[in-house]
Amino acid sequence: MSILVTGGAGYIGSHTAAELIEKKEDIIILDNLERGHKEAVLGGKLIVGDLRDKDFLKKVFSENQIEAVIHFAAYIEVGESVVDPLKFYNNNVISTLNLLSAMNEAGVKKIVFSSTAATYGEPENVPIIESDKTLPTNPYGETKLTVEKALKWADKCLGIKHVILRYFNASGAHISAKIGEDHNPETHLIPIILQVALGKRDDIKIFGNDYGTPDGTCIRDYIHVTDLADAHVRALNKLRADNTSEIYNLGNGKGFSVKEVIDIARKVTGQPIKEVLAPKRTGDPAILVASSQKIINELKWAPRYDKLETIIETAWNWHKSHPKGYNI
Numbered sequence: 001m002s003i004l005v006t007g008g009a010g011y012i013g014s015h016t017a018a019e020l021i022e023k024k025e026d027i028i029i030l031d032n033l034e035r036g037h038k039e040a041v042l043g044g045k046l047i048v049g050d051l052r053d054k055d056f057l058k059k060v061f062s063e064n065q066i067e068a069v070i071h072f073a074a075y076i077e078v079g080e081s082v083v084d085p086l087k088f089y090n091n092n093v094i095s096t097l098n099l100l101s102a103m104n105e106a107g108v109k110k111i112v113f114s115s116t117a118a119t120y121g122e123p124e125n126v127p128i129i130e131s132d133k134t135l136p137t138n139p140y141g142e143t144k145l146t147v148e149k150a151l152k153w154a155d156k157c158l159g160i161k162h163v164i165l166r167y168f169n170a171s172g173a174h175i176s177a178k179i180g181e182d183h184n185p186e187t188h189l190i191p192i193i194l195q196v197a198l199g200k201r202d203d204i205k206i207f208g209n210d211y212g213t214p215d216g217t218c219i220r221d222y223i224h225v226t227d228l229a230d231a232h233v234r235a236l237n238k239l240r241a242d243n244t245s246e247i248y249n250l251g252n253g254k255g256f257s258v259k260e261v262i263d264i265a266r267k268v269t270g271q272p273i274k275e276v277l278a279p280k281r282t283g284d285p286a287i288l289v290a291s292s293q294k295i296i297n298e299l300k301w302a303p304r305y306d307k308l309e310t311i312i313e314t315a316w317n318w319h320k321s322h323p324k325g326y327n328i
């Protein structure tokens, strides 16, 4: 039996696929390669196709013996979601409904779903716990929350069991530097900082310095992508072991401000990294930090790369060896 990894050619998907391969799991990667990279697929079988195509999906499930699904395929850029929310509903919600229908028809009853801290919106607590209220402040978070709600009913009414993982700031790259983060255009803080260090950009723009934080810049919880990947494997094994649904946060429980991240990147790279002040980005909460106590307690998850220096070092190794991303 195989594990179907949708979006397995993307950033977090490819790192999870790598982790599954290491654990000797039999995997099938399904990706439309719109934003994923075939070079990020280090093993398993790659099927190129789109979750919006129901006939294609039906074929995938009828032609393969699928035990469970790990579902990453989605659009992820918050800014883009504000510009074109319907595109996000189409790709993130409708695609997932198609996937759940195909799973249901084929009798596949286990799914690990890639969700986000953006489902919480402006947090009511620091750190955030899973039972906190979910009021997304952008369409991206709303589409992920909509899927979470569909999963709840797919469980109650159809018996499809889920583990939902709400990630905080995924970052870093595989320790081998063979795979890493390559978005086009890039919008995330750490890769942009490292592009400045590489001389590919002139400066890093700090989006606002008058937030209610010690240095005025936003605080986020950065978690290494391989630690995220490991959590997916544990989530899969949890479904195999007890077949019950659950939601877990995934972060390191430590917040770093934008300025602190830039300073650590200067130390890691030895480059000056010019910063300039820019206007605030719409919908950016001041502080987002996770409590991951639940997954630590229940799935015995423990981050291997929890120091921000190490996270940035692995990202730096990837960016240095792949200055043009997967185009080398």
Ligand code: UDP
Binding pocket: 078, 169, 187, 188, 189, 190, 192, 204, 205, 206, 207, 208, 218, 219, 220, 258, 281, 284
């Ligand atoms: N950020 C920034 N300049 C950039 C990109 C990001 O100041 O060029 C800030 C952003 O406002 C946020 C933090 O860095 O507070 C992390 O942003 P990112 O887009 O990496 O992740 P997000 O928290 O939006 O998921």
